[in-house]
Amino acid sequence: MDRTIVDNQQDDLQKKLQNILKRTGPLLSSCPIRNILDRFSDKWSTLSIIHLGDAGTLRFNELKKRIDGVSQRMLTVTLRTLERDGLVKRRVYAEIPPRVEYELTDLGRSLLVQIIELGDWASNHSQQIIQARERYDTRERNVVMAEL
Amino acid sequence: MDRTIVDNQQDDLQKKLQNILKRTGPLLSSCPIRNILDRFSDKWSTLSIIHLGDAGTLRFNELKKRIDGVSQRMLTVTLRTLERDGLVKRRVYAEIPPRVEYELTDLGRSLLVQIIELGDWASNHSQQIIQARERYDTRERNVVMAEL
DNA sequence: CAGCATCCAAACAGATACTG
DNA sequence: CAGTATCTGTTTGGATGCTG
DSSP states (O other): OOOOHHHHHHHHHHHHHHHHHHHSOSOTTTOHHHHHHGGGTSHHHHHHHHHHHHHSEEEHHHHHHHSTTOOHHHHHHHHHHHHHTTSEEEEEEOOSSOEEEEEEOHHHHHHHHHHHHHHHHHHHHHHHHHHHHHHHHHHHHHHHHHHO | OOOOHHHHHHHHHHHHHHHHHHHSOSOSTTOHHHHHHGGGTSHHHHHHHHHHHHHSEEEHHHHHHHSTTOOHHHHHHHHHHHHHTTSEEEEEEOOSSOEEEEEEOHHHHHHHHHHHHHHHHHHHHHHHHHHHHHHHHHHHHHHHHHHO
16 A cells, blocks of 8 residues: 555546546537536636625626626526526516526535636636746747748 | 634635635736636637647647547647647657647646546536426426417 | 617638648 | 648627617
């Protein structure tokens, strides 16, 4: 038993990776993993989940105010999708003027954990990425200049 | 000291969430976190990283064969972006016919860990999401039928 | 207030043809 | 082999106007 914790973590990751690859079959459209990763595709999904996770419950316009730059249309579309996927719960109150409240479901909260970890990674590595971009762009510019 | 491990994990998440929110300022376009999360936007980035992580080093067409459905153009664009961000290393051999090999950088491998965790979450919860969608769509259909 | 419907511009992505 | 260039259909998303 000379396996370290790091070894076991590696094994764990390796196993998960194989599982993902197995599930990423030739039928890309029906791939369940792709399907969920696509939730990260649109900018607003992640931000909506983050803000709902932070605030607990929010009305439509409260959420809209928090997510800078989102149009009404896109927030509506985003919330519908999240609701359909069972990540967000929508509660309508029969009042005038109408009141609609949104909050995360248990499933949504478990996804929030993943998003936070991802955001944390991004936060911790953004500097490295920005520097890499600058290096790359400088190199490009030099090549272009050499061609002139 | 009656705080449980779960409590501390909650604190940790809470702290990370606050940090993310702080960094998600009004200037959305320049937000470093958004910038990195956008790497998840396009379908091919994640798949490229997963396959490179699995195989180690791959030539352009080897990678293309593994990623079902990707066009040459999109794979090229994707790899350029990943290279620019310092996630993928591109090595060109001065041979004829040309040989180009791609592999993850250290930064890319650290992102791979995050992608695997995310994919693992997706894999474990895809069933719940599919069921939620079916429930939602059925409900929709009923509403429509009631209106007829 | 919360939203749906429509229009339109811009970004995206596939197919095709060509090149060092 | 590993691209680049171009053309084009599709998708996206903002702006605007209207409704219960």
